[in-house]
Amino acid sequence: MPEFTRYAVYYAPDPGLFAAFCASWLGWDATAGTQVPHPDLPGLPLPVEEITRTPRKYGFHGTLKPPFVPTRGRPALEADLAALAARLAPVETGPLELERIGSFLALTPTGDTSTLAETAAEIVRGLDAHRTPATEAELARRRKARLSPAQEANLVQWGYPYVMEAFQFHLTLSGRLPHGMAEEVAKVLEPQLAPLLPQPFALTSLCLFGEAIDGRFHLLHRYRLTG
Numbered sequence: 001m002p003e004f005t006r007y008a009v010y011y012a013p014d015p016g017l018f019a020a021f022c023a024s025w026l027g028w029d030a031t032a033g034t035q036v037p038h039p040d041l042p043g044l045p046l047p048v049e050e051i052t053r054t055p056r057k058y059g060f061h062g063t064l065k066p067p068f069v070p071t072r073g074r075p076a077l078e079a080d081l082a083a084l085a086a087r088l089a090p091v092e093t094g095p096l097e098l099e100r101i102g103s104f105l106a107l108t109p110t111g112d113t114s115t116l117a118e119t120a121a122e123i124v125r126g127l128d129a130h131r132t133p134a135t136e137a138e139l140a141r142r143r144k145a146r147l148s149p150a151q152e153a154n155l156v157q158w159g160y161p162y163v164m165e166a167f168q169f170h171l172t173l174s175g176r177l178p179h180g181m182a183e184e185v186a187k188v189l190e191p192q193l194a195p196l197l198p199q200p201f202a203l204t205s206l207c208l209f210g211e212a213i214d215g216r217f218h219l220l221h222r223y224r225l226t227g
Contacts, residue, residue: 004210030059054175
């Protein structure tokens with residue numbers, strides 16, 4: 001069994017055209033564990049390889065429980081994740097839309113996302129016993145982002161600032177881009193994505209991802225939500 005330094009619980013789309021295009025856009029197929037060629041999209045202000053360099057190693061995903069160093073073995077984590085998925089129900093929101101979050105582009109769900117946020121909170125709480133507490137160096141690195149009091153409390157309790165009430169589900173499609181350049185990328189990318197987006201967006205499974213020694217994340221197992 002390959003060695004993984006960290007684990008995470010993500011949303012990842014089921015195999016199909018949406019998953020295939022987004023894997024190609026990032027250049028990394030986390031399901032197959034292989035690099036894939038970028039699409040040829042005329043009109044981009046930068047090569048796709050540069051636009052997607054930062055998120056590439058994670059694969060196309062939406063974070064539910066952020067990456068963590070495990071305290072227990074993988075079998076115990078898998079057993080608890082399977083039990084959690086059996087208890088949680090699938091969640092639907094409105095369609096995904098492409099938007100700029102700060103300085104990067106991402107797909108975000110529209111409509112009522114409160115149940116999705118509650119489900120993510122359940123996952124963070126339910127698997128926290130498997131998370132090694134953050135080191136002082138990790139805490140200091142996160143605090144450089146000028147956290148709010150609520151984000152600081154999340155960092156101390158859960159090891160990550162953007163969980164619980166600070167959670168915003170998103171599917172990252174770029175690294176940091178200047179404002180004007182982000183708009184240029186969106187104009188080229190949106191027509192490619194529009195016919196592929198799931199209607200409505202649905203979270204129907206929890207995906208266990210592992211970070212390999214080289215820093216690339218791999219989809220290890222998909223757990224269907226059956227609660």
